[in-house]
Amino acid sequence: MPELPEVETVRRGLLPVLTERRIIGLIVFRDRAARRQAGGPAELAATVVGGRVGEVARRGKYLWLQLADSPAEALVAHLGMSGQFRVARSADLPAAPAYRGQERVRLVLDDGHSVSFVDQRTFGWLLADSLGPDQAGDRVVPVSVGHVAPDPFEPAYEPARAAQRLRQRRTGVKRALLDQTLVSGIGNIYADEALWAARLHPDRATDTLSQRSAVAVLDAAAEVMSAALASGGTSFDPLYVNVNGESGWFERDLAVYGRTGLPCRRCSAPVVRESFTNRSSHRCPRCQRRPVAAHRRAA
DNA sequence: AAGAACTCCTGGATGC
DNA sequence: TGCATCCAGGAGTTCT
Numbered sequence: 059m060p061e062l063p064e065v066e067t068v069r070r071g072l073l074p075v076l077t078e079r080r081i082i083g084l085i086v087f088r089d090r091a092a093r094r095q096a097g098g099p100a101e102l103a104a105t106v107v108g109g110r111v112g113e114v115a116r117r118g119k120y121l122w123l124q125l126a127d128s129p130a131e132a133l134v135a136h137l138g139m140s141g142q143f144r145v146a147r148s149a150d151l152p153a154a155p156a157y158r159g160q161e162r163v164r165l166v167l168d169d170g171h172s173v174s175f176v177d178q179r180t181f182g183w184l185l186a187d188s189l190g191p192d193q194a195g196d197r198v199v200p201v202s203v204g205h206v207a208p209d210p211f212e213p214a215y216e217p218a219r220a221a222q223r224l225r226q227r228r229t230g231v232k233r234a235l236l237d238q239t240l241v242s243g244i245g246n247i248y249a250d251e252a253l254w255a256a257r258l259h260p261d262r263a264t265d266t267l268s269q270r271s272a273v274a275v276l277d278a279a280a281e282v283m284s285a286a287l288a289s290g291g292t293s294f295d296p297l298y299v300n301v302n303g304e305s306g307w308f309e310r311d312l313a314v315y316g317r318t319g320l321p322c323r324r325c326s327a328p329v330v331r332e333s334f335t336n337r338s339s340h341r342c343p344r345c346q347r348r349p350v351a352a353h354r355r356a357a
Numbered sequence: 358a359a360g361a362a363c364t365c366c367t368g369g370a371t372g373c
Numbered sequence: 374t375g376c377a378t379c380c381a382g383g384a385g386t387t388c389t
Contacts, residue, residue, distance in 0.1 A: 060383095061383095090366085119384095136384085137383090138366095138382085138384085139381070139382055140367085140381095178366090178368070179367050179382085181383060181384080227359090228359080229359090229360065236383085236384095245382080246382065335362080335382095336362085337381075337382055338381085
């Protein structure tokens with residue numbers, strides 16, 4: 059799943075392709091990809107075409123292009139679970155969707171390239187949006203991203219403050235890590251990895267954490283995402299902006315995610331997989347014992 | 358109103 | 374072999 063490191067890798071791949079390019083066409087092949095646009099696919103195309111790309115920016119898992127000469131000030135993208143961007147010479151592509159029918163939107167650029175949003179599971183989306191201050195007044199972001207907290211790689215991110223807010227919650231620590239309004243960029247993979255590194259059970263009640271251990275688990279998340287970015291950013295094909303966090307570069311470095319039954323890298327106890335909010339959690343049953351003060355769900 | 362459940366979706370893997 | 378079922382989950386929406 060694309061989480062912060064994967065989205066940042068995409069951003070870096072798009073940077074040289076899109077910066078200073080004018081968008082001269084936008085084709086929506088699947089309306090669902092424009093479902094967040096109030097005026098639908100037509101409005102998305104109408105507001106973006108003619109725009110010139112300035113900054114290629116990111117907060118957490120949200121990516122956006124700042125646009126000049128456009129009624130929309132930004133084109134926002136979320137990759138969902140399976141979104142990718144592919145770059146091609148537009149002449150190479152027919153007007154019909156490519157990439158095994160999974161192409162959802164295509165941007166045509168003024169230099170003869172096209173950038174395709176490809177998304178098998180269709181949880182991703184694009185949105186033409188205006189800019190405004192975020193909720194904390196830290197940064198100007200698209201309005202649709204205003205509720206998202208700074209991610210650990212941003213100057214505005216303060217671990218001590220994030221830890222305090224986390225401790226004020228009445229929930230389990232994994233739920234809190236996945237809450238993008240607390241700290242952004244963390245998904246299921248890096249949440250499991252951070253909890254393993256900090257030796258915390260996913261259900262540990264947030265309001266029983268010391269400030270020290272709350273900071274520790276946030277620091278662990280930042281560290282593991284930083285390491286993933288370092289290995290993911292080393293090489294990528296300009297024609298394929300890689301977002302695949304499951305297979306490939308970082309998978310062999312994971313400690314618990316997807317390693318059910320394999321030995322814990324610290325203590326060799328077999329990693330267990332447990333159901334969590336209709337998904338799964340991976341943990342070491344010895345290093346991450348269920349606490350007495352586990353968060354209890356409301357009856 | 359905070360927190361948790363529900364919902365959207367596709368295709369590869371699994372089971373009989 | 375073929376068909377049915379399961380499974381992956383980010384985040385907006387709805388419910389309690």
